[in-house]
Amino acid sequence: MQTIQTVARIAGVSVATVSRVINNPSVVTEKTRIKVEKVINDLNYEPSVHGRNLRTSESRLLLILIPSISNPFYADIISGIEKTAFEQGYITFIYETDSHHGRKKTYSNLLRNRLADGIISMDPTVNKQELFSLANQYPVVQCSEYDVEGSISYVAINHKLAAYDAVKYLIKLGHKKIALINSHSKYLYSRERRKGYEKALNEFNLPINTDWIYNTQKLSFENGQRASSMLLNMDEKPTAIFAVSDILAIGALKEVNMRGLKIPNDMAIIGFDKISFSNMTHPTLTTISQPRYEMGVTSATMLIEKIKGKQTKSIILDHELVIRNST
Amino acid sequence: MQTIQTVARIAGVSVATVSRVINNPSVVTEKTRIKVEKVINDLNYEPSVHGRNLRTSESRLLLILIPSISNPFYADIISGIEKTAFEQGYITFIYETDSHHGRKKTYSNLLRNRLADGIISMDPTVNKQELFSLANQYPVVQCSEYDVEGSISYVAINHKLAAYDAVKYLIKLGHKKIALINSHSKYLYSRERRKGYEKALNEFNLPINTDWIYNTQKLSFENGQRASSMLLNMDEKPTAIFAVSDILAIGALKEVNMRGLKIPNDMAIIGFDKISFSNMTHPTLTTISQPRYEMGVTSATMLIEKIKGKQTKSIILDHELVIRNST
DNA sequence: TTGAAAGCGCTAACAA
DNA sequence: TTGTTAGCGCTTTCAA
Numbered sequence: 123m124q125t126i127q128t129v130a131r132i133a134g135v136s137v138a139t140v141s142r143v144i145n146n147p148s149v150v151t152e153k154t155r156i157k158v159e160k161v162i163n164d165l166n167y168e169p170s171v172h173g174r175n176l177r178t179s180e181s182r183l184l185l186i187l188i189p190s191i192s193n194p195f196y197a198d199i200i201s202g203i204e205k206t207a208f209e210q211g212y213i214t215f216i217y218e219t220d221s222h223h224g225r226k227k228t229y230s231n232l233l234r235n236r237l238a239d240g241i242i243s244m245d246p247t248v249n250k251q252e253l254f255s256l257a258n259q260y261p262v263v264q265c266s267e268y269d270v271e272g273s274i275s276y277v278a279i280n281h282k283l284a285a286y287d288a289v290k291y292l293i294k295l296g297h298k299k300i301a302l303i304n305s306h307s308k309y310l311y312s313r314e315r316r317k318g319y320e321k322a323l324n325e326f327n328l329p330i331n332t333d334w335i336y337n338t339q340k341l342s343f344e345n346g347q348r349a350s351s352m353l354l355n356m357d358e359k360p361t362a363i364f365a366v367s368d369i370l371a372i373g374a375l376k377e378v379n380m381r382g383l384k385i386p387n388d389m390a391i392i393g394f395d396k397i398s399f400s401n402m403t404h405p406t407l408t409t410i411s412q413p414r415y416e417m418g419v420t421s422a423t424m425l426i427e428k429i430k431g432k433q434t435k436s437i438i439l440d441h442e443l444v445i446r447n448s449t
Numbered sequence: 450m451q452t453i454q455t456v457a458r459i460a461g462v463s464v465a466t467v468s469r470v471i472n473n474p475s476v477v478t479e480k481t482r483i484k485v486e487k488v489i490n491d492l493n494y495e496p497s498v499h500g501r502n503l504r505t506s507e508s509r510l511l512l513i514l515i516p517s518i519s520n521p522f523y524a525d526i527i528s529g530i531e532k533t534a535f536e537q538g539y540i541t542f543i544y545e546t547d548s549h550h551g552r553k554k555t556y557s558n559l560l561r562n563r564l565a566d567g568i569i570s571m572d573p574t575v576n577k578q579e580l581f582s583l584a585n586q587y588p589v590v591q592c593s594e595y596d597v598e599g600s601i602s603y604v605a606i607n608h609k610l611a612a613y614d615a616v617k618y619l620i621k622l623g624h625k626k627i628a629l630i631n632s633h634s635k636y637l638y639s640r641e642r643r644k645g646y647e648k649a650l651n652e653f654n655l656p657i658n659t660d661w662i663y664n665t666q667k668l669s670f671e672n673g674q675r676a677s678s679m680l681l682n683m684d685e686k687p688t689a690i691f692a693v694s695d696i697l698a699i700g701a702l703k704e705v706n707m708r709g710l711k712i713p714n715d716m717a718i719i720g721f722d723k724i725s726f727s728n729m730t731h732p733t734l735t736t737i738s739q740p741r742y743e744m745g746v747t748s749a750t751m752l753i754e755k756i757k758g759k760q761t762k763s764i765i766l767d768h769e770l771v772i773r774n775s776t
Numbered sequence: 777t778t779g780a781a782a783g784c785g786c787t788a789a790c791a792a
Numbered sequence: 793t794t795g796t797t798a799g800c801g802c803t804t805t806c807a808a
Contacts, residue, residue, distance in 0.1 A: 123506070124564060125801055136779045141803055151777060168562050172508070175499040175802025176784045179450070183542075191527050192725070197519035204518075205548050213564070215510075215542035221532050222768045235495045236450060237540070343729050372729050377733045398519070399726045402670050402699050452785055465797045468787055478793065500785025503800045 202418020285318030346373020529745020612645030673700020
């Protein structure tokens with residue numbers, strides 16, 4: 123391993139000068155700078171993160187908090203975060219809260235211990251109190267998730283408006299009986315999307331039938347299927363389903379297919395998230411797309427600004443209705 | 450931030466003793482140990498990674514190399530790695546080679562720079578020469594991927610046998626015309642799986658028809674669909690398809706569905722990997738399951754042993770044929 | 777503009 | 793068994 127000492131010796135300068143060339147080149151004469159830079163290049167030298175961090179107590183590591191890496195929703199966000207962070211000299215690592223469940227030492231120690239310079243939290247199930255108190259001391263941003271009562275800046279879409287757009291689109295297609303497969307109301311996005319659903323119905327003077335509103339514990343394929351089955355067993359069936367996740371929608375779609383009903387004629391379905399698989403179903407799924415990669419880029423940028431001491435403001439990004447063959 | 454100094458002062462011992470309690474408790478008297486441990490607990494103290502690493506030049510960070518995080522195949526493997534690593538005091542971070550393509554400074558600098566103690570590579574496209582030379586100096590293991598000519602220990606399944614099992618199963622069902630949708634032959638797993646395919650055909654005296662062997666550049670849904678379309682346009686159509694990935698198989702399935710043909714009666718389909726979506730298609734997909742989580746656990750264990758200087762042997766794990774409704 | 781030197785938190789060699 | 797201390801690689805203050 124090459125150290126700053128080696129560079130200094132070969133270049134015939136002191137370690138302080140090498141450090142200056144790296145961190146504050148303007149105070150070094152051009153001649154010295156070029157000489158040192160040549161040695162750095164020749165040796166393929168990079169400063170030791172640990173040496174630097176011990177001195178400055180910054181780690182240039184960013185922590186990403188997600189429930190589970192197997193949820194495809196997070197993949198593009200993470201790519202966006204990773205790319206942005208790397209470009210700015212930060213490395214990211216992922217902490218899956220699901221698999222660390224019940225541990226005494228949690229992700230917050232990684233911050234307190236200066237292993238990470240900041241956190242991007244995307245976990246809706248995370249202990250809010252812990253997160254808020256952490257955010258008082260350390261840089262924290264929320265991505266996709268957010269809390270109105272908290273003071274943590276976030277990157278997200280307007281969930282209410284997105285749901286409104288989806289349901290309004292169904293209404294415009296002539297649907298009057300629209301079911302909602304929602305997640306648990308403890309999640310803000312779930313409450314917001316329900317508001318959007320109700321707003322659209324109200325606007326067109328359609329009654330809100332709570333029998334057609336189904337809440338699931340978990341955004342799973344099986345739960346989507348179960349919800350769909352329940353709706354199809356009703357005397358008065360809906361003619362369209364708005365599901366708050368593609369996985370739920372795909373479960374619903376499977377159940378409709380299995381019963382030999384036609385999509386979208388017998389039942390129209392809209393999902394949420396535009397996961398890649400939503401384009402592989404038969405028929406392909408109409409869905410709301412969140413700008414996931416951009417959300418990742420934005421939240422990483424925001425976190426790094428926060429780390430550098432700047433003020434940051436929450437950002438709402440645009441969603442998009444992607445019309446395909448299930449409606 | 451609490452340091453070892455604080456702990457030492459409060460416990461009324463030297464920093465060396467605190468360090469011993471943490472790293473080598475057996476040399477400390479029980480009385481001292483208990484006293485120090487109490488302070489450590491009270492303060493919620495954890496040693497600084499940077500201080501420790503600067504001293505020992507180990508980082509307790511593990512690097513995971515994958516092409517892209519959006520490929521669902523890697524999710525469970527990563528979970529297995531992460532969990533195992535965390536339990537042993539290591540933190541993992543992910544480096545996506547796709548998104549860092551064309552960069553001068555690559556993942557190898559992270560090792561040379563002691564930011565990571567070792568690498569688990571799962572990238573089939575990685576520069577082998579670079580990986581081999583890196584493995585001479587640093588702990589490296591391969592997971593899922595491997596190279597016969599290299600000396601890097603790996604965790605994988607027996608691809609030839611897995612393909613053989615899949616094709617033999619189709620033959621037992623009565624199929625005589627079996628197509629293979631394969632990836633590019635530059636990948637070892639692709640060559641191995643083809644060998645397994647041919648072995649099964651040979652064993653039952655079925656001819657190998659190269660028209661029915663389709664190679665794709667990329668394991669994408671679209672390529673699966675394209676391959677399937679080509680096979681269905683033939684004068685002499687196969688009656689079954691073995692695809693080397695579920696995504697390809699799902700593409701093939703979509704094309705068959707779109708043409709109004711019945712699965713498995715008109716066309717049987719087997720995929721590979723048992724990704725979660727393979728259970729959500731209509732009909733559900735028969736597939737070969739790789740023990741992904743276990744592969745992750747095993748490779749992390751192997752890497753940590755290697756880091757600790759132990760010899761490690763490559764491990765072949767068992768695959769499983771998961772019979773569902775597409776055959 | 778450059779260099780010398782202190783010190784970040786930790787471990788381990790040596791001394792007691 | 794415990795304490796003292798050097799030094800890992802780096803940045804930054806102070807001095808020249």
